[in-house]
Amino acid sequence: MPDVVAEAENVWMEYKDIIALRDVSLQVGEGKIKVLFGPSGSGKSTLLRCLAMLTKPTRGKVFLRGEELTSPEADIDKARAKIGFVFQNILLFHHLRALGNVTLGLRRVLGLPKQEAREKAMKALREVRMERWVDHYPAELSGGQQQRVGIARALAMEPEIILFDEPTSSLDPELKGEVLDAMKDLAKKGRTMLIATHEMHFAREAADEMIFQDEGRIIERGTPKHFFTNPSTDRARRFLARLVREGQSNV
């Protein structure tokens, strides 16, 4: 078992009239790529947000490299700086150019000097092939380009893990590929990633493990091969069949 980077332990998230997560436990080891999938409303975003402590679970514990983030003494800001987050609706900083979006955290969170931040940011932007667009404002970029900047923004912080919340689902079909390619590159470089996505092509190619979630619970886990040949639960089988039928993904 490689070192555990991020961990959820018996996590519950209870909202006023809905329980978004029911006793979810999950570990992501160093260098692992895990894909989280399941119907809309099954709690994928909530789980990712809890792991990044963007929302605090109502019960259970969250760890980063063994440090309990749910403890009252935890320095959450410091922990978040080590957790990359890529959003479904991208959320670039509107007022900053692509480069500024990537340097902001380096300068204001890590406190790097300007030149060093710039070099690190350029390196991250090159990794997602956005080095030619550094002087563009978010509104001047396509959705796929914006999301690649979003990935570079997370990447530049040299995080322990990157959490992706359906990074391509807000994009037009023809723009998904460039983002998925960037993610595959990161996977090849051994980054630790937890990715909520319905891109089954990507999952088959890149995932070490897939996790099927429904109604706030983890229903089944296994390798891509397991899920694509012989999933053991009906729910997972039906969901995968529906993905194929709706053409969301060609498995």
Added chain:
Amino acid sequence: MYEFIPKYLPFFLKGLQHSFILALVPLALGFLVGLLAALADVYRGRTASTLISIYVEFFRGSPLIVQAILFYWFIPQDLLGMRIDRLMAALLVFTLNSGAYQKGYIKGAIEAVHEDQMTAARALGMSKLKAIRHVVLPQALRIVIPGWTNEYASMSKSTSAALAIGIPELANISMSVASWTFRSFETYTFTALLYFIWIFFSVKVLEMVYERVKIPGFEA
């Protein structure tokens, strides 16, 4: 018709100078008041919001001229038994009044960017304060400019309320000139023209500033 105007021009200009001070100082200080009130309203608890809404409703709910009289005559002199300078009283009440309006504009701008942009900033590891400073405000203070321009124009005209406490600003001066010369029509049309030029060109400048600093493709 307007041949007497040059003779009185120095009075008009002196009046205009007072009006400038009565507009610009409260607009600037009111910006600080409005900014702090907006931040406290959005980011502090319920108590802060309640206090702020009492403040805002008080200053929005009565005419500026009445507020000026209250703050010059009744509150300091009758209630507290002290004399205060007319100009100081006017600057104070105008600042509080403008701050109340500016708070509304600034709060609206903050709320337009707050939620998502705050999430993205916090996810990078920024503290709330840093996120406000480096992400929320740089955007909010740009998109607030058009609303702020309205407040500028409105405040510039509202300086005439200071005549109620005897400050020789432009409206006050023109009343005097009209009574000295018995040439009301010419005096007031000329006065209106001065206000118009002042506001028209200021608004043009503010619009140019906005065009320069606005975020490409992003208007709330």
